[in-house]
Amino acid sequence: MSVLLFTIIVLLGAFLAGLLGSLTGLGGGVIIIPLLTLALGVDIHYAIGASIVSVIATSSGSAAAYVKEGITNIRIGMFLEIATTIGAICGAVVAVYLNANYIAIIFGCILIFSAIMTLKKKIDHTTLDKTDKWAKFFKLNSSYPDKGVDHPYAVKNVPAGFAMMLFAGTLSGLLGIGSGALKVIAMDNIMRLPFKVSTTTSNFMMGVTAAASAIVYLHRGQIDPGIAMPVCIGVLTGASIGSKVLLRTKTDKLKIVFAVVVTFLALQMIYKGISGL
């Protein structure tokens, strides 16, 4: 395949990945990696390098809007970034020693898990119980504005949330994805944050987390300009349009269809990984 044709196909695919990733909340990275590896036969190491770059672009772009609205809890974000960046670097370093087939299998499993998470009905775990001594020490309890009203919230189980973030960061570094699904579990279910705060704060953290592992990938030659260029331009454009459409449409049905497609892709990656062992 010529460079020009390859660039056009990847650009279109990445645009679609970014659009669907933002509409369904899965993120562009988890879609572009199976697309590159399964459809175009690209080695997963290159796919991961390109994907992590697109994660930085989309998360920084949308974090810009959220931060201005004042919903993002910057203290929680920075505190947990200690865990996610340590994890991200460990994950990126471990990735060298892992055979591409094992990475594909782990990726497939995380993909299925993320698809299930987008379908699961969210349960509000928020609390006003400000007794957690870690939350008090790190000044994590706060409030967020919604339609002119301030909603206060308290943070619980800080050490457990921190540990979960370490794991989320490791997977992000290992697989080149934002691992938003895991971050939201840590913040919604464990630390009891309101949805709005957890999704925006998770987005805020993704950029730094991905930057930490991207540097390791860059030095290893996994970020190839020929793939990274169409991937990050395509995903960013798709995600920006997706976030605008998202405000006007209901995405429940799309989520179901998409979860099925993603699960199918994931099974194919797992199958390919196992048969290559």
Next chain:
Amino acid sequence: MNEEKNENINDKDIQVVLGTLLRAGVIISMSIVLIGGVIFLIHNKGVITDYKVFKPELSKFSSIGEIFKGLSSFHGDAIVQFGILMLIFTPIARIIFAIFSFLIEKDYLYVLIGFIILAIITISLNGGLAH
């Protein structure tokens, strides 16, 4: 109560600057990637791609030094890598900005946390980790 209010106003200002910084970083770096991409395509459009097997030894621009060397000779792929490098440094610049803003707020605990994150990222800048 009054003191809390002041803190909030300060927080709001910081958030606006932070948001602008992130957006500017993304727009500038992606424009560089786009320009580099066009130059790269003009010179290489007919070349046959081969990404089937990961060959790290073939990558030309896998360190900051190599990227800058490639930039001076106006290679399209080096310009793309430079844009990506700027994109990687956008969230890092955000941490540095946050350290300053917490310093102004006299929240030294979070100044320290900011430095810890920077230290962790600096470790990843050490190329040795990649091999």
